[in-house]
Amino acid sequence: MSGEPGVTDAAGVPGVADAAGVPTMFDVARRAGVSHQTVSRVLNDLPGVAASTRERVRAAIAELNYTPSPTARAMAGRRSGSIGLIQAGRPDYGPSSAALGFNEAARAAGYAVSQASMRALDADALTQAVHRLVLQRVEAIVLISGEREGVGVLRGIDAGVPLVVVASESSPGLHRVSFDQFAGARLATEHLVSLGHRRIVHVSGPADSMDAAERARGFAAVLAEHGLEQRSPIAGDWLPASGHAAGRRIIDDGWATAAFVGNDHMSLGVLRACAEAGVSVPDALSVVGFDDLPESAYFTPPLTTMRQDFDSLGRDIMATVLDVLRDEASAPDRAARVPELVVRASTAAPAP
Structure with a gap:
């Protein structure tokens, strides 16, 4: 993409600043201490911006000598x-x-x-x-x-x-x-702790997922508060096959009495691994999922999970x-x- 404000790329759409340091709307926003959406509203003379904020944005525009794209202004104003x-x-x-x-x-x-x-x-x-x-x-x-x-x-x-x-x-x-994924993960983990589980493992989603990171963080926080041993999460990819592989690892290790699994699809894989190995759920391993898929009430056994509306x-x-x-x-x-x-x-x- 081309990057200079006031210059459009081949599609006629404004790009971001180039390496030469030509100022962008984001530079104006940082200088004025506002969001770039506020800068856009000031440029297009839209309501909803306080007079003092409007003046601060205009001053930043002047200081940086920022020139907005005519195309972007025309589009944003319609x-x-x-x-x-x-x-x-x-x-x-x-x-x-x-x-x-x-x-x-x-x-x-x-x-x-x-x-x-x-x-x-x-x-x-x-x-x-x-x-x-x-x-x-x-x-x-x-x-x-x-x-x-x-x-x-x-x-x-x-x-x-x-x-x-x-x-x-x-x-x-x-x-x-x-959704507050951190709070949801805390509820799921507290449920297992309240049942008396002290050896709980987490099957997490992929590393680039924000939801997976927040759920892992909530799980770890509850274990820390109760002084329980924390083992590294078993990484999955949201799909049942990765849950199945995680379930086999949990069974082979033999340490955990409960698993908080990052979503219901992976929980299905964990349940399948338990069934294949003759491990009774919940007698030998309790399993909690996340999402409450329409099918989760019909898993074998029906899955305890976190419902997201x-x-x-x-x-x-x-x-x-x-x-x-x-x-x-x-x-x-x-x-x-x-x-x-x-x-x-x-x-x-x-x-x-």
């Missing part, structure tokens, strides 16, 4: 009645359900949704998707991707429209929506978009919704 949605990563149950909830909430609010999807996160493809949506004059762009890299890429794009991300980790400069998450995303469009400066993040513990037959007190 209402289209549409929101851009980018889904990056495997079409798993959670992200897909959240996207459906968001689409329904957007329609109810009178907005159309322009959507772009990619099975694997790619920085160039994500940047191009943002630029294509900007060309369609969307009023805001939403990213649903659990991977840290996607949030980093979005933060570096001078899009000229508000950006909202589904991210369980802090995302400075972006508006954030998420993905429809509500989709509505939270759209509510945040509307808040940002009304008043970007005061729009709150929505990241405090805590998953709900659903107790089924896969957990019990450890055998004597």
Whole structure:
């Protein structure tokens, strides 16, 4: 992508600053101590910015001699009645359900949704998707991707429209929506501790997943508070096959009486490994999952898990978009919704 403000790339869309140090909207935002969305609102003379903030942004623009792209200003200043949605990563149950909830909430609010999807996160493809949506004059762009890299890429794009991300980790400069994965993991682990388990192992999601990191952090925090031994998590990739491999490791090791598994798909693999080895669940090993898939109540045995209301998450995303469009400066993040513990037959007190 070309990078100079005031110069567009081949697609006619403003890029980010080049290595020569030409100032961008993000430089203005840092100088003024505001978000880049606030800079965009000031440039386009939109409401929702305090007078003192507006003056501070204008002063930063003057100090840096920043020249915004005429294309971006023209696009940002025109209402289209549409929101851009980018889904990056495997079409798993959670992200897909959240996207459906968001689409329904957007329609109810009178907005159309322009959507772009990619099975694997790619920085160039994500940047191009943002630029294509900007060309369609969307009023805001939403990213649903659990991977840290996607949030980093979005933060570096001078899009000229508000950006909202589904991210369980802090995302400075972006508006954030998420479940509290840390709190959910704490509830799952506390459930096992309350049953009397003292040797608990964690099967984690992939290393680049924000949700996986927060769940591992919540698990470790509870064990530390109770003075329990912590063993390194067994890394999975969200898929049942990795859960099956983790289950075999847990059985072969013979140490744990309980497992907190990072999602229900991997829990299914753990349960399969136990069935093959003749290990009774929950008598010999208690298993807790995460997500509450529609099928989880019908696993053998039915799975104790953490329920995430993905429809509500989709509505939270759209509510945040509307808040940002009304008043970007005061729009709150929505990241405090805590998953709900659903107790089924896969957990019990450890055998004597």
